[in-house]
Amino acid sequence: MRLKTTLLLLLPAVGLIFLFMVIPMLISLLYSFMTANVYGGVTMPFTFGAYVQMLFDQDFSGNLTFMPDYLLIMLRSVYLALATTILSLALGFPIAWYIMCQTPARRTLLLTLVTLPFWINTLIRTYCWILLLRDSGLVNGFLQYLGLIDHPLPLLYNQPAILLGLVYTFLPFMVLPIYATLERLDPRLVEAAYDLYASRWRLFQRVIWPLTKPGIAAGTVLVFAPALGSFLQPDMLGGGKQLLIGSLIEMQFTSSRNWPFGSALAMLVTIAVVLALILQSRRRKVMEARA
Amino acid sequence: MKMSGMAKLRPFDWRHNPGFGTFTALMIMFLYAPLIVLVVYAFNANRLVTIWSGFSLKWFMQVVSDGNIKLAAETSLIVAACATVCATAIAIAAALAFERGWNFFGRGIAVGVVMIPLVVPEIVVAITTLIFFSMLGMTIGILNLVIAHTVFCIPFAMLPMQGRLRSMGAAYEDAARDLYGNEWRIFRRITLPLLAPGIISGAILAFVSSLDDFLISFMVSGAGNTTLPVYVYGMMRQGVTPEVNAISTILLLISTALAVLVFLFSRPSAVSRTAGAAASAVPSS
Amino acid sequence: MNLKAFAIATGLACGLTAGFAASPAQAQSAGVLHIYNWTDYTAPDLITKFTKETGIKVTLDTYDSNETLLAKLKAGGTGYDLVVVSNDFVPIFIDQKLIQPVNAADMPNFKNLDPKWQTRSWDPKAKYTVPWQWGTTSFTYDTSVYTGPVDSLGTLFNPPAAFRGKVSMFGSPSEVINLALVYMGKPICDTTPADLNALVKLLEDQKSSVKVYNSDGVSDRLVSGDTEIAQVWSGDAARARMQKSMLRYVYAKEGAIGWMDNMAVPVGAPDYANALKFINFMMDPKNAAIETNYAGYQNAVPGAARYVTPALASSPEFNPPKSLKMVFTHSCPALAIKDYDRVWTLLRQ
Numbered sequence: 001m002r003l004k005t006t007l008l009l010l011l012p013a014v015g016l017i018f019l020f021m022v023i024p025m026l027i028s029l030l031y032s033f034m035t036a037n038v039y040g041g042v043t044m045p046f047t048f049g050a051y052v053q054m055l056f057d058q059d060f061s062g063n064l065t066f067m068p069d070y071l072l073i074m075l076r077s078v079y080l081a082l083a084t085t086i087l088s089l090a091l092g093f094p095i096a097w098y099i100m101c102q103t104p105a106r107r108t109l110l111l112t113l114v115t116l117p118f119w120i121n122t123l124i125r126t127y128c129w130i131l132l133l134r135d136s137g138l139v140n141g142f143l144q145y146l147g148l149i150d151h152p153l154p155l156l157y158n159q160p161a162i163l164l165g166l167v168y169t170f171l172p173f174m175v176l177p178i179y180a181t182l183e184r185l186d187p188r189l190v191e192a193a194y195d196l197y198a199s200r201w202r203l204f205q206r207v208i209w210p211l212t213k214p215g216i217a218a219g220t221v222l223v224f225a226p227a228l229g230s231f232l233q234p235d236m237l238g239g240g241k242q243l244l245i246g247s248l249i250e251m252q253f254t255s256s257r258n259w260p261f262g263s264a265l266a267m268l269v270t271i272a273v274v275l276a277l278i279l280q281s282r283r284r285k286v287m288e289a290r291a
Numbered sequence: 292m293k294m295s296g297m298a299k300l301r302p303f304d305w306r307h308n309p310g311f312g313t314f315t316a317l318m319i320m321f322l323y324a325p326l327i328v329l330v331v332y333a334f335n336a337n338r339l340v341t342i343w344s345g346f347s348l349k350w351f352m353q354v355v356s357d358g359n360i361k362l363a364a365e366t367s368l369i370v371a372a373c374a375t376v377c378a379t380a381i382a383i384a385a386a387l388a389f390e391r392g393w394n395f396f397g398r399g400i401a402v403g404v405v406m407i408p409l410v411v412p413e414i415v416v417a418i419t420t421l422i423f424f425s426m427l428g429m430t431i432g433i434l435n436l437v438i439a440h441t442v443f444c445i446p447f448a449m450l451p452m453q454g455r456l457r458s459m460g461a462a463y464e465d466a467a468r469d470l471y472g473n474e475w476r477i478f479r480r481i482t483l484p485l486l487a488p489g490i491i492s493g494a495i496l497a498f499v500s501s502l503d504d505f506l507i508s509f510m511v512s513g514a515g516n517t518t519l520p521v522y523v524y525g526m527m528r529q530g531v532t533p534e535v536n537a538i539s540t541i542l543l544l545i546s547t548a549l550a551v552l553v554f555l556f557s558r559p560s561a562v563s564r565t566a567g568a569a570a571s572a573v574p575s576s
Numbered sequence: 577m578n579l580k581a582f583a584i585a586t587g588l589a590c591g592l593t594a595g596f597a598a599s600p601a602q603a604q605s606a607g608v609l610h611i612y613n614w615t616d617y618t619a620p621d622l623i624t625k626f627t628k629e630t631g632i633k634v635t636l637d638t639y640d641s642n643e644t645l646l647a648k649l650k651a652g653g654t655g656y657d658l659v660v661v662s663n664d665f666v667p668i669f670i671d672q673k674l675i676q677p678v679n680a681a682d683m684p685n686f687k688n689l690d691p692k693w694q695t696r697s698w699d700p701k702a703k704y705t706v707p708w709q710w711g712t713t714s715f716t717y718d719t720s721v722y723t724g725p726v727d728s729l730g731t732l733f734n735p736p737a738a739f740r741g742k743v744s745m746f747g748s749p750s751e752v753i754n755l756a757l758v759y760m761g762k763p764i765c766d767t768t769p770a771d772l773n774a775l776v777k778l779l780e781d782q783k784s785s786v787k788v789y790n791s792d793g794v795s796d797r798l799v800s801g802d803t804e805i806a807q808v809w810s811g812d813a814a815r816a817r818m819q820k821s822m823l824r825y826v827y828a829k830e831g832a833i834g835w836m837d838n839m840a841v842p843v844g845a846p847d848y849a850n851a852l853k854f855i856n857f858m859m860d861p862k863n864a865a866i867e868t869n870y871a872g873y874q875n876a877v878p879g880a881a882r883y884v885t886p887a888l889a890s891s892p893e894f895n896p897p898k899s900l901k902m903v904f905t906h907s908c909p910a911l912a913i914k915d916y917d918r919v920w921t922l923l924r925q
Binding site: 359362418421422424425426430432510512513514515516517521522524525526527 | 647651656793
C-alpha cells in the first residue's frame with residue numbers, strides 16, 4: 001500500500017480523535033495552568049498554582065503548609081488499581097487456561113458466557129452488587145438464614161467492596177487477551193517440555209508464563225488504566241468515606257469549583273498511564289527483538 | 292508436583308487440570324450473580340427490593356407506558372447504533388492502514404493517538420468535550436452525543452480488526468495482487484470477507500461501550516437527549532424502582548439474542564480472533 | 577482512495593441519519609419546553625396537565641446537584657428552557673449571567689404567592705426566579721433503635737453507641753458543613769481558623785460512626801435498615817416514614833437548614849415564552865399542590881393547602897414548629913469555599 005493511501009485511510013480516525021479528544025485534553029492542560037474562577041471555570045492569570053496545590057496548600061490561617069492528602073489519595077488509587085489488576089490476573093488466568101483446554105465449540109460458548117454480562121450497563125450491575133452486599137442484602141440474608149452469622153456483615157461501603165466492584169467490571173478485559181495468547185500456544189511446546197520430564201509447575205513457570213506475557217501485558221493495561229480513573233464503583237460501593245482520585249477530580253469540577261486543580265490531577269493520571277503504556281511497549285519490543 | 296529421581300512415564304494430559312473447571316464455574320457464577328438478582332427482582336411485585344411480595348409483570352408494563360425511560364433507552368440505542376456504524380467504518384480504514392500500510396515515520400504516534408480514548412480519565416474528557424463543543428458553537432442536539440461516542444468507540448472497534456488482520460496474514464491479498472487484481476477488488480472480494488469476524492467483533496465492542504457510557508453522556512447530552520445510564524443514575528437519587536430492573540432485563544434479552552446470532556453466523560474461531568485482538572494490538576507501537 | 581471514500585461516505589450517511597433523528601425534536605407545533613430539573617422532582621401529572629392545557633410538548637432531563645448544573649451551564653450546555661436552582665446558588669447564576677430575567681412580578685398568577693415569598697433575599701424583586709418547592713434539612717432516626725429523648729443535632733453529630741456505624745450523611749460538603757455549623761451555633765460561611773479546626777474535629781470524630789457519605793438513596797437505606805440515623809430533607813423523610821413508621825424527623829433546638837428551590841430560565845433558552853407560561857402555570861394553587869403531593873415538600877402558594885393530601889398536610893415533616901430556627905444558607909465567598917473544600921478533603925481522605 002502506498003504512503004498516500006495509508007495516510008488517507010488514517011485521516012478520519014486520527015483526525016476525529018485529534019479534534020475531539022486531543023484538543024479537549026489540550027484545553028484541560030491549558031486550564032491546569034490558569035486560576036480558578038470562584039464560580040467555576042477559569043480565569044487569568046496563568047500560574048503554577050494548581051500543581052503546587054498537589055503538595056502544598058493554605059491551611060485555615062493562611063499559611064502554606066505541606067499537605068500530603070492529595071498524594072495519599074493518589075497512592076491509594078494506584079494501590080487499588082494495582083490490586084484490581086493483580087486480582088484480575090490471578091482470577092483471570094485460570095479461567096483463560098481452562099477455556100483454552102476445551103474443544104473449540106465449548107470455547108466459544110464459554111467465551112460468550114464470560115463476556116455477556118458486559119452488555120448490561122456497568123451502573124446497573126454495580127447497583128445490583130449493592131443489593132447483594134448491603135446489610136439487608138441477599139448475601140447477609142442468606143448467611144443469616146443459614147444461621148452462620150447473627151448480625152449482618154459489613155460487606156459494603158468500604159474498600160474491599162470497591163475492589164470487588166472493580167475486579168467484577170474489569171475481569172473480562174483480563175481474560176480475553178490472556179486467552180488470545182494462550183490460544184496461539186503451540187501444544188507441541190508443552191508436550192516437548194513434558195517429554196523432557198518437566199513437572200506441572202515447571203511447565204507453567206518455564207513455558208507457559210513467558211509465552212503468555214504479551215497477553216498479560218495487554219490485559220494489565222486494559223485493566224489498570226480505567227481502574228485508576230474509575231469513579232462509579234468508588235462512588236457507589238465505597239460509601240464516600242475515603243476519596244479516590246476519580247472522585248477527587250470529579251469534586252474539583254463540581255463542589256470545589258477548582259477546575260485548574262481538577263485538570264492538573266487529570267494530567268497526572270494520564271501521564272501515569274501513558275508512562276505505563278510506554279514502559280510496557282518497550283518491554284515488548286525488547287522481547288520481540290530477542291525472539 | 293516435583294518428580295523425583297527416576298523418570299516416570301506417566302501419561303498426563305496437560306489439558307486436564309482438576310479444579311480449574313470448578314473454579315471457572317464459580318467465577319462464572321460470580322459474574323452472573325448481579326444479573327440474576329437483576330432479573331429476579333424485575334418480577335417482584337414490591338417496590339422495595341428487600342421484600343418479595345409475589346410475581347408480577349407490572350414493572351414491565353410500566354416500562355412500556357413510561358415515556359421517559361423509553362425515550363432514554365431509544366436515545367441510547369440510536370446514539371450507539373450511529374456511533375458504531377461511524378466508528379466501525381473509520382476503524383476499518385485505520386486498521387488497514389496500520390496493518391497493511393506503509394510503515395511511515397510517526398506511525399507509532401498515530402497508534403498512540405488512536406489509543407488515547409482508552410487511557411484518559413473520563414470526567415476530564417466529558418467536561419472538556421462539552422467546553423470544546425460550546426467553543427465551536429456546536430449545538431446540534433443528538434449529533435454532539437454521536438460524535439463524542441464515535442470518538443471513544445474507534446479504538447474499541449479497531450482492536451479486534453487489527454488482531455484479525457495480523458493473524459489472517461496478507462498471503463491471500465498478495466496472491467491476488469500477483470494475479471493483477473486491483474486494490475478495490477482485492478479489498479471487496481478478499482480482505483473484507485476474511486476480515487468480517489474482526490469487523491463484527493469490533494462493532495459489538497463499540498456498540499456495548501457506547502451503550503455503557505455514563506460520564507461523557509452526562510455532560511455532553513443536551514435537552515431531550517438523555518441516555519439510559521444517565522437516566523438510571525438520576526433514579527438512584529430517590530432509590531431505584533424495579534422499573535430499572537425491567538428495562539435492563541429487556542436489554543439483556545436483546546443482547547443475548549444478538550450474541551446467539553453472532554455465535555450462529557460466525558465461525559467458531561471468530562470469537563477467539565476477537566480475543567486475539569487485544570493481546571497483539573494494544574501493546575504494540 | 578476508494579476505501580477512504582467509503583469511510584467518509586458511511587460517516588456522512590450516519591451523520592445525516594443522526595441529524596434526521598434529531599430534527600423531529602425541533603419540530604414546532606404549539607412548541608416545546610425543555611425542562612431540566614433534579615431527579616424525581618417533577619410530577620408527571622403536572623407535565624401531562626400542562627401539555628393538555630397548552631399543547632406544548634415537554635421533555636424532562638435531570639441532574640443530581642446544583643454543582644453539576646453550574647458546571648454544565650458554565651461549560652456551555654444548552655437547549656434547556658427551565659432549570660431549578662437552590663436558593664444559595666441563585667446569586668451565583670445571576671452573577672455569572674447563566675439565567676435571564678423572567679420578571680415574575682408581572683405574571684398574572686404572581687399574586688397567588690405567599691407574600692413572604694414574593695420577596696426573597698436571593699432575588700428581591702422576583703426578577704429571575706419563582707419558588708418551586710421548599711423544605712428543611714435536618715435528620716431522621718429510627719425510634720426502635722434508640723428510645724432516649726432526642727431534640728438536638730448532637731444526636732447526629734455525636735451519635736450514641738446504638739447508632740455506631742449506622743449514620744448516613746450527605747455527600748456534598750456544603751450540606752454537611754452547613755448543618756454542622758448550625759449545630760455549633762456558628763454563622764454560615766464562617767472562616768475563623770479556630771472555628772474551622774473545631775469543625776474538622778467534630779466531623780472527624782463523627783466519621784467513625786458514619787457508614788455512608790452519599791446524598792443518593794438516603795430514604796432507601798433508612799427503610800431497609802442499612803442506616804438508622806440520617807441527614808435528610810423533609811420530604812424524603814416523610815416518604816421514608818410512610819414506609820417505616822418508626823422513623824422520626826427531628827426539629828432540633830439548634831435549628832435546621834431551610835432551603836428553597838427556584839425555577840429559572842437559562843440564558844439562551846430556545847423556548848423562552850413557553851418557559852414563562854410554565855412558571856405562571858406553577859403559581860396556580862392546584863398545580864402547586866400536584867407538585868407538593870408528588871415530591872412531598874412545601875410550596876409557596878397558600879391557596880394550594882386545600883388540595884394537598886391530608887396525610888401529607890398533617891405530617892410533622894410538612895409542618896415545622898413556629899419556634900424552629902430555620903437557617904437559609906447562601907453561597908460563600910471564595911475564601912470560605914476554599915476552606916470548606918479543605919475541610920471536606922481532610923475529612924474524606
